[in-house]
Amino acid sequence: MPRFFASEAPFENSINLYGDDARHIGRSLRMRLGDVITVCYDKIDYSCRILKISDEVINLEVLEQSPSLEPNIELILYQAVPKLDKLELIVQKATELGAVKVVPVMTARCVSRPDAKQFAKKRERLERIAFEAAKQSGRGIIPEVMDIISLDECINQMKELDLGLMCYEKGGKPLNSFEYPEKGKIGVLIGSEGGFDEKEADLCVSAGVSPVWLGARILRCETAPIAAISIIMNLTGNM
Amino acid sequence: MPRFFASEAPFENSINLYGDDARHIGRSLRMRLGDVITVCYDKIDYSCRILKISDEVINLEVLEQSPSLEPNIELILYQAVPKLDKLELIVQKATELGAVKVVPVMTARCVSRPDAKQFAKKRERLERIAFEAAKQSGRGIIPEVMDIISLDECINQMKELDLGLMCYEKGGKPLNSFEYPEKGKIGVLIGSEGGFDEKEADLCVSAGVSPVWLGARILRCETAPIAAISIIMNLTGNM
Known part of the structure; x- marks a missing residue:
């Protein structure tokens, strides 16, 4: 069943979809009045019947609702900035696999070092990829793609989580040797092409x-x- | 340390590399007599010193040998044929992650249905991808990429393995609920874009x-x- 994210909460059993979604439903998918689609808002899946179709807005009646099938952990991926096409693949796969956020981190050995302006443009594209992947994979949220932060800032953020992990090529413990807190926030830091230097x-x-x-x-x-x-x-x- | 696969076993503490490898070592990497490289043959890593360099052959002296770090299971990926660019990504990643073989399987819902001639050309490219990924990731073997087989043939092959699994979108048990035989042969069957039909x-x-x-x-x-x-x-x- 086609799946969409609403930009506003349902009100009195009614939800609207706008803009691109409206044109997609009416023109590309050629859906008709009475057809049923899934609309997701804030981790709730609403099964909805189409009441009105125009190029600007689709008006829907909520038939049923159920919690979206989100993971019982909040996994945040801290990814040292790789070449930017790799970041696209990473954002897409992290979304399908259930991460809630992707945070690019600038580390000593990053070869790709986009400035703020270059990355702002790229980030829009990455957000679009997360959005599409969330729709396709049936997520209850659209994972956020953040601005690039420093390793210091990454470490500060990880201190606030229930568990902070870093994949380190020089060794550590296998992932099945950790205790994972249920409903916990788990951060995973991954190196860029060059890995981490020892100081980091x-x-x-x-x-x-x-x-x-x-x-x-x-x-x-x-x-x-x-x-x-x-x-x-x-x-x-x-x- | 640069890593290469030898095409023949070492003989009296000597190994040769030929052709592309020879030119790569001499010209691209600009290595010199006395430099040390790793050469892998049949799941053994040989640490070798360069004795002679030409465009045709590199002659090496074996200094040390140790078993390659191959997984203690033999994992065979049976992959229903997807669009062929996706198969490239799958072969690369399966190689990095330790699979021993990738076998494309034609199923009812495969959208991409290359004929034998079309696939033969593609297979060469896939073998090249497996070879490069094996070198880069430090494998002790180059995973094989097989010709496309039917689902019946796939099922016959899986009967011979210690464990046969299929990822099925309509449900099954999670991967951590199975017993994995040590040193066992494990087959994993994955659907194409359209998944499996119920009969399959x-x-x-x-x-x-x-x-x-x-x-x-x-x-x-x-x-x-x-x-x-x-x-x-x-x-x-x-x-």
């Missing part, structure tokens, strides 16, 4: 971030986050 | 293939194999 790793570890071992094989920087999120979602009963 | 799923299940649940979110057909292999490698102590 020491800084993270001394701030309470636990190093993680992802096996003897050398994973590309876009493979590591996909693998790590998959494994954590499996270990926490979400996959 | 029934056929697999009645042949002893266990349906697997990969969570409430709908994964793209290239995401499912990456997630499944990652999780199995974690659960078997290989990641």
Whole structure:
């Protein structure tokens, strides 16, 4: 069943969709009055019947509602900035696999170092990718894509979480050796193409971030986050 | 350290590399006599010193040898044929993550249906991708990419394995509910963009293939194999 995200809460059993969504439903999907679609707002899935169709607005009647099938953890991906096409793949896959947020982090060995203006443009595209992937994969939220932060800021943010992990090529514990707090906030930090330098790793570890071992094989920087999120979602009963 | 696959076994502490590898070492990497590289042959890593360099052959002296860090399971990915660019991503990631073989399977809902000649050309490219990914990720073997087989043939092959799994969008058990035989051969069957039809799923299940649940979110057909292999490698102590 086609799935959309509403921009405003339902009111008296009625929801509206606007703009692109309206044209998509009326023109591309050629849906008709009475057809049923799923509209998601704030982690609730609303099964809705189409009452009115125009190019500007679709008016819908709510038939049923149920909680969206979101993971029982909030997984935040802190990703050291890779080449930007890799970041597109990472945002798409992190969304499908259930992450709530992707935060790019600038580290010492990042080869790709976009300035704020360059990244602002890219971020719009990444947000669009997260939006499309959230629709397609049946998420209850659209994961946020944040501005690039420093490693110091990343460490500060991770201190506020229930569990902070970093995938470190020089070793750590396997992901199935950690306790994952139910409904907890879990941050996972992944290196860029060049990995982390030792000072950075020491800084993270001394701030309470636990190093993680992802096996003897050398994973590309876009493979590591996909693998790590998959494994954590499996270990926490979400996959 | 640069890593290469030898085409023949070492003989009396000497290994040769030929052709593309020879030119790559001499010209692109500009390596010199005495430099040390890793050469892999049949799951053994040989640390070698360069004795002679030409455009045709590099002659190496073996200094040390140790088993390659291959997973303790043999994971075979049976992948229903997706659009062929997705198959490239799947072969690359399956190689990094430790699969030993990728077998494309033609199922009822495959949209992409290349004929033997079209696929033969593509297969060469896929083998090249597996080769490059094996070198880069530090594998002890180059995973094989096979010709397309039918679902019947796939089921026959899976009967010979220690464990056969299929990721099925209509449900099954999560991957952490299975017993994984150590050193066992494990087959994982993944659907194409359209998934499996019910008859196909029934056929697999009645042949002893266990349906697997990969969570409430709908994964793209290239995401499912990456997630499944990652999780199995974690659960078997290989990641």
